Amino acid sequence: MIIVLEGPSAAGKSRHVRAFQPEKVVSEIPGHVKPDRAATVEEESRFWVARNEERWAQALDREARHAVAVCDTDPLKLHYAWTLVRAGVVPSAESFERQLHVTRAAIARRTLGIADQIACVVPSEAVLRERRAGDITRRRRNFETHLRLAGPIREWYSALGAVDPGRVIWDWPDGARPLSRRDRYDLDLFDAWMARLPST
Numbered sequence: 332m333i334i335v336l337e338g339p340s341a342a343g344k345s346r347h348v349r350a351f352q353p354e355k356v357v358s359e360i361p362g363h364v365k366p367d368r369a370a371t372v373e374e375e376s377r378f379w380v381a382r383n384e385e386r387w388a389q390a391l392d393r394e395a396r397h398a399v400a401v402c403d404t405d406p407l408k409l410h411y412a413w414t415l416v417r418a419g420v421v422p423s424a425e426s427f428e429r430q431l432h433v434t435r436a437a438i439a440r441r442t443l444g445i446a447d448q449i450a451c452v453v454p455s456e457a458v459l460r461e462r463r464a465g466d467i468t469r470r471r472r473n474f475e476t477h478l479r480l481a482g483p484i485r486e487w488y489s490a491l492g493a494v495d496p497g498r499v500i501w502d503w504p505d506g507a508r509p510l511s512r513r514d515r516y517d518l519d520l521f522d523a524w525m526a527r528l529p530s531t
Contacts, residue, residue, distance in 0.1 A: 332398065333390045333515075334504060335405045335446040339484060340477035341462040342452050347503045348403045357389045357402040376429040383408050383434075384442045407443055409434045414483035416531040420476055424531045435521060444515035445524075449499045451488040453481050490527035495520055 336344045348356055366378035386406040393400035412427035437443035454462075456478060463474055492499035495513050513520045 332448065333394055333400045333402065333444075333446045335402045335449045336452075336503065337405050337410075337449055337484070337488065338452040338454075339459060339481040340474055341459045342454055343462070343503065344403050344452075348401055350503075350505075351399075351401045352397070355393050355397045355399055355401050357386055357393060357400055357406070359403045360386065372426055372429050376426065376433050379408070379412075380430060380433045380437055380443070384437055387443045390446075402446065405446060405449065407434065407438075407445060410484060410487040411480075413487060413528065413531065414480040417483040417486065417529065418479040420479060427531065431525065435518065438516055438521055439518060441516050445491075445498075445517070445521065447498070447512055447515065448504065449488060449491070450504050451484065451499055451501060452503060453485045453501075456481070486529055490529075491524045494523040494527055 336348055338344055345359075360382055364382065366375045370378065383406050386402065390400040390402055390406060409427070409430055412430045415421045416424045416427050434443060438445075459478060459481070488499045498512050
């Protein structure tokens with residue numbers, strides 16, 4: 332089983348992931364990993380999907396060895412490009428549309444998939460600000476931007492929950508919960524999820 336912990340900056344993902352055995356955890360992509368500044372939209376899209384595929388492969392490996400893998404943020408991180416547009420942070424959906432195309436192709440070849448269980452926690456703005464102020468170990472330089480993405484990230488996973496009930500939960504899990512779910516690589520599910528999203 333592959334479990335994802337997701338939410339805005341300061342939601343508590345990294346703190347909660349420490350409740351799981353380290354050998355089961357797939358860490359977030361480090362902040363210094365970025366595409367070349369001269370990359371085209373197509374090249375940038377392929378870069379990020381390739382990084383997501385690498386994390387998915389790590390999740391599959393941990394699942395094979397330990398029965399459960401826990402991801403600090405979703406390997407299928409297409410939501411980031413969508414939430415930036417939905418929140419009005421970027422003016423064009425071009426990057427999202429290209430990543431959508433590349434992501435769908437990755438799901439079709441089974442190098443990227445939809446996690447079995449996604450725990451999405453979106454605290455209030457006041458709670459997020461309080462946690463940020465109380466955490467002296469992390470700078471969170473893009474905190475204000477990520478704060479704007481909190482509502483859209485809830486919309487993103489609400490759309491998935493609507494087309495595959497039970498796959499998304501809205502609190503941190505205390506372990507793998509039994510559930511019936513559609514296949515990780517179900518393109519009909521993916522397409523229905525994308526179609527359910529509010530317009531950007």
